[in-house]
Amino acid sequence: MQWETVIGLEIHAQLATNSKIFSGASIAFGAEPNTQACNVDLGMPGVLPVLNEEVVRMAVKFGAAIGAELGQRSVFARKNYFYPDLPKGYQISQFELPIVGLGEVDIVLDDGSVKPIGVTRAHLEEDAGKSLHEDFHGMTGIDLNRAGTPLLEIVSEPDMRSAKEAVAYAKVVHQIVQYIGICDGNMQEGSFRVDANVSVRPKGQKEFGTRAELKNINSFRFIEKAINIEVERQIDVIEAGGKVVQETRLYDADRDETRSMRSKEEANDYRYFPDPDLLPVEFDDAFVAAVTADMPELPEAKCKRFSEQYGFGAKDAVALIASRELADYFEAVAKSSGDAKLSANWVMGDLSGALNRDGKSITESPLAAEMLGGLIQRILDNTISGKIAKQVFEAMWNGEGSVDEIIEAKGLKQITDSGAIEQIVDEVIAANPQQVENYRSAEEQKRGKMLGFFVGQVMKASNGKANPQQVNELLKQKL
């Protein structure tokens, strides 16, 4: 039988605020356990949550970025369940009236076509604490620093039909939340968490199959692996005459399998009701206008502009806009060098390579964009060749000075004096009579390749400093 996969994603984006969603405790990562958990986060009697205005702004920004309906009146609700890392016995979330309603994001498929993925809603909620199960004499340790950290839960429609599409969608959302500056996107630290609702159905069937919810997926690679392994499992279950159970399953990356965590039927009964401690959140059009006034250019628009303005193909444009910082860096290089194509090559080539090698991000680059732009200028004005430029790049990377200082100090300036080049060319011709003979007796179409030998010898003799175009021309004349 032919099976079709149906996937919907729930993404929890941790909002990049200073303080928690309902208290003035810090959300900085990596603090000593329970040093950032105040009486509101601990659910002490008599405390009242007060909403952080920044989280409202961030949610509205996201809604505007995906063209969603904005819930100008949204309501917080209590989601009731018992777990030790949830001291109040309920999580404050949103249920019937979320802050962001129906929206859409576009993903690009392998064949280059665009597929819109529906975003059902995005709502604000607080995170729970952390349970540490290892090594406390049979007890569980609880750290409540994370309790009350603001989250935006972004729920998609079940619009994806393969693991690849799910990854593409997750990446687009990941890019958007970082572009608009509401989430740092760090998957290892759990700032961007992806849960996948996965089901299968016979191809052509309208009704959805029973779904399993996959949790504990902390990289894009694992999203694809976890979904594929779960799809295989479900098909095996059905083809063996069994039934898929609605449940939460944990992905185990070490064993590359999904494991049942808990049956959802009972846990599902969260008895939501409006939180009497919090009033409805309302905002007007003026608020939305103020929030979206400083909205940066979004990835999709930037990609389009890069293609048009700089004449890049889709692949180059996509690579250059991977992050806002990278795109900004590239544009600064292009502006200072005056050559976008060459700038793109250097940014994606030598610079990215060096950043990778040293484990640095673009914002930590030891080379300011203007320095790289300056280097490219020296290639363009024939002061140095592209090959020598790589040497200069390394020296600049190691902090040896500006482009001109390095060229001067190392004597790398390109030889463009035709007299000087001619002298070297003559020497090379005189030293290789056999090759000269071969070249002269060769057919025209074979000569191109043979010329390479002489160019190489001349470049070697000049320590790579002779201007390659001039060398080529002189050799052709003289041979």
Add this chain to the structure above:
Amino acid sequence: MSLVRDDVEKIAHLARLAVNGDELDSVAAGLSDILQMVEQMSSVDTAGVTPMAHPLHMTQPLRPDRVTEENRRDLFQSIAPQTEDGLYLVPKVIE
């Protein structure tokens, strides 16, 4: 709407309330009475009435995004039954 023993057991479990077996019937009857009283509301015509999320006709005040809380872990943990390495210790939770 009325509740039976099974409903009460389930609700009690979800709310982590200990209800004895011999109390189940009377609790079910009591809760059913309350639900029936509330059901009278269904006869009221509420067309055009906005569902109420809060009895106060006000909207949520917002606070600026500033860290105002200091570390008071020692104070908070002074009433905890058991702590270690700054963590609250609780009976083992097995998933």
